[in-house]
Amino acid sequence: MKLLADGLPDFPDFPPGEVWLAGAGPGDPGLLTLHALHALRAADDIVHDALVDPRILQLAGNQAKLIFAGKRGGRPSSQQADINDLLIERARMGRRVLRLKGGDPFVFGRGGEEALALTRAGLRFRIIPGITSGLAAAALAGIPATMRETNHAVILVAGSRAVDDTSAAEWEKLASAGQPIIVYMPMANLPEIMSAFERGGMAPDTPAVIISSSTTPEERIIETQLGTAARDAAMQGVDAPAIVIVGAIAEMRQRLLANMVGAR
Incomplete structure (x- = not known):
């Protein structure tokens, strides 16, 4: 055919x-x-x-x-x-x-x-x-998943899992790996996830970007930091579907945005 x-x-x-x-x-x-x-x-x-x-x-x-x-x-x-x-x-x-x-x-x-x-x-x-939506949303927002100057790995994780007493340590270990993290389906547990990343060693001023409804007419992109991501998402009424990108790669958006055709 x-x-x-x-x-x-x-x-x-x-x-x-x-x-x-x-x-x-x-x-x-x-x-x-x-x-x-x-x-x-x-x-x-x-x-x-x-x-x-x-x-x-x-x-x-x-x-x-x-x-x-x-x-x-x-x-x-x-x-x-x-x-x-x-x-x-x-x-x-x-x-x-x-x-x-x-x-x-x-x-x-x-x-x-x-x-x-x-x-x-x-x-x-x-x-x-x-x-896959996480990598596509990042790329289309001007955020490469890997950069030789910042990272040779990236962590993909599902944020729909509850962050409770039994799983909080696992989230903290992800942060302690020292690699950027892309969180799928994070919105229901965003405050707990961001707090666990801080406890795992990520600084509160670590760059973060929230992307909701990527590639659709409803797409929204919020540039923020680890310590304020949950507050900013709540204040701006961001809802699922969304991803959150945390780590050095997130700040690449501002370096690429001015000349990137089709960027929002």
């Missing part, structure tokens, strides 16, 4: 009864991969999460049935076991099933759990990686 131009290669067939686990990227349809676009056009059922931008769903084929199966922290959400069962049920009906997730399905997207469920059910599946 030719998708866009004659010079492009053939794309894989999407047989009935298969499930494709695909990433939709951070939001902007221009950041979809060609394989994800092909899957959108070919699928019979598109089981999508809450973070898939409506503009992307508009690219679905006319035959596609859109099935919402979103998971949002602190809100009524589909249970993962139910989503797994739904994918299996629709595939066994002979449908071409696309499980479409914001970002990348294998980066805090539970794609691995779904792949295991499909394997146990004896169903064939394909993985289509997406641009």
Whole structure:
């Protein structure tokens, strides 16, 4: 099947009864991969999460049935076991099933759990990686994940985990590693996370950037510091979906912003 131009290669067939686990990227349809676009056009059922931008769903084929199966922290959400069962049920009906997730399905997207469920059910599946939202949001805000002058590693962590007595020490250890940290899904626990980073050795004036709804018309970017990030987010009414970038790379934004085309 030719998708866009004659010079492009053939794309894989999407047989009935298969499930494709695909990433939709951070939001902007221009950041979809060609394989994800092909899957959108070919699928019979598109089981999508809450973070898939409506503009992307508009690219679905006319035959596609859109099935919402979103998971949002602190809100009524589909249970993962139910989503797994739904994918299996629709595939066994002979449908071409696309499980479409914001970002990348294998980066805090539970794609691995779904792949295991499909394997146990004896169903064939394909993985289509997406641009993971944390790295994309950082890059598009003028923040490189790594810089030779500052860091040779970066920590990606899910902030949806509660910061309680049993896990606080783990958060402190992340800070003590001395590397920049990109926190996905941080808003529900932001004060506790920032406090744990301070206890782990990060200075209160460590640069931090909060990015919400990256690449969408609702995108907001707040430049702040570790010690004031939670207060600034609350004062400005920042809500999920968001990421927080903490560390030396965050200050690169101001060094690049003036000449960066498309920056906000």
